[in-house]
Amino acid sequence: MNKLVLKVFKKVSLHLFFWLIVWFFFSSFFSVGSKNENFIFWFSTILSTISILSSYVFVYYLIPEFLITQKHKIFILYTFYAFVFIVCAVLMTVVFGFVFFYNLEYQQMPALTKSLAVILVCVILIVVLASGLKILKHSYKSLEEKKTLENKFLQTKLELKEQELKFLKMQIHPHFLFNSLNTIYGFAIAKADEAPEMILKLSNLLDYILYQVEKPKVLLIEEVNHLEDYISLEKMRFHDTLKVNFNKEKLNDSLQIPPMLLIPFVENSFKHGVIINGVLNVDIRLRTVNNCLVFEVENSSKRKEEASTGIGLPNIRKRLEMLYPEKHQLEIIENNDTFKVHLKIEF
Template identity: 70%
Template sequence: MNKAVLKILKKLPFHFLFWTVVWFFFSSFFSVGSTNENFIFWFSTILSAIAIVASYVFGYYLIPVFLITKKYKRFILYSFYAGVFIVCAVLMTVVFGFVFFYHLEFQRMPALTKNSAVILVCVLLIIALTSAFKILKDTYKSLDEKKTLENKVLQTQLQLKEQELKFLKMQIHPHFLFNTLNTLYGFALKKSEKAPEMILKLSNLLDYILYQVDKPLVLLQDEINHIEDYVSLEKSRFQESLQITFYKNLIPENLEIAPMLLLPFVENAFKHGIQIDGVVHVKMNLKLDENNLNFTIENSAKNKESPKKGIGLENIKKRLEMLYSKKYFLEILQEENLFKVHLKIPIKNEE
């Protein structure tokens, strides 16, 4: 047995109970002034049948098929036909009682049962109540389904964004790791005293890149410390061919940002930095401006030649969009022998 049949069977007891109440309403209302129980039984039964047919026609056909879908002309036309049927059925019910139970003696009929207007109003009232209930039920069901669907869509979008964000945060260019390991290998061959310090910094940096990305926020000072470790490792590799400056104002200890937000720009500067007069120039500036964090980084580059952006800058743009929507500012400029990035993001300094 399919779900549709089970759903209908579950509704049957409620429908049966409702129409039983309607029958008792008709029976009690129209029995006033009458002692003919057999007539009242059949009279109430026929009126209930009329109300049942008309209610289901309106509730399950005319309203959902034409009214809800805004086919107003056809709804009005078919409603008119249904109204004619109801009026004719009510009049035929009165005639039925007049002929078969009171043998054409109209005066003997109870006052309410021979008043067609009152009978019609009672039947229409039942039809209106059932139709209104059906409209309210369908509206509530539609809103509930819409809300459920929206929640599923939002949940799916959130999961996709979380996965994409995690993927973007965990990306690191292999060239940095390979170059650093090669430098370490060279120091190890020379038995340099710098090797243990480089290994420690590389270990800390990889721990930050690979494991701290799951956190929504980290201390800005931690990000700065790992930038400095990164710079230190690059200094060991470039030796005298690197000139770097890093200016930063006083940073509150409790100030937090998303992890791995600034480091990719630093990595990009070293990856695409070009030696000019035998030296790669990198300049970084980090400062707070009211409720914004400003980060500027410049590196020497070939004149009028855009560096290969690869996936680095494109991914960081996607990540900024997911984190800050339209509330951030990112400017990337290619000037004469200079590549410059300026990032501004909103911050909250919790006291």
């Protein structure tokens, strides 16, 4: 309540100060060539009252109700009515001074108070000034409201992006874990000596998936280390039927990328790659050049009339579009015997 009272008090004080200045303007301007202080006082007071009434009609009724709502014809009509009122009121003010202060002696009146055109210009100038301030205030308020709405929209959009990213990650993780657990399950049945090593590597991968993946970004070298663990797991699963060549060049140790960004490409090559002549060949090349990361995965494959990549690559494509809009290039090249993915990201 106190804040509301203070706000009203400030507004009323500001208005009173403005109209006091207007009264002093009329008093100073029309007192030129006149020594009748009583007449100047009442003349300025009446003109100020006309200005106040006309201004508030425009500021609180005509502009909000018709001009801002783009009812231009009605606004022009009421503006004409207001102009007629101002002319009549100013004319009556001149007659009032002529009759009551100068006893019908027109020649004795100050020159400026006899000029209807000058008086009208002064009054209309005040009305236009008050109306202009109202329009400026409305424009500023509209701009602030627009900025607030834009900020809310951007915040909502950002939250939706974060939720969609989490959803995409949730789709990737079960698929990744399913393959890894299947591999260990096969070794456990066979009681292979490699099972403990596989469990250790998988525990590292689980730590990466469950904890590190929630971070917005991780060091590139961390992603590479876990990518190598995953490749080792798949080599154990495939035995001699998998040949992987992982070539790393000039990796930037300080470069950071979103977690689980590269592994799904390799996972896709293992899942959809084709064993040709007893071997599934996978070539992986990773390098950083200036502020760019270049990642390529090529695996042996056979062209199919109806290719199916599952949910993996479409999800990765959507994730890249959200994380690096207009700053990445993803090419998928399918030949008769190879399937190649080329990714370039600018940082």
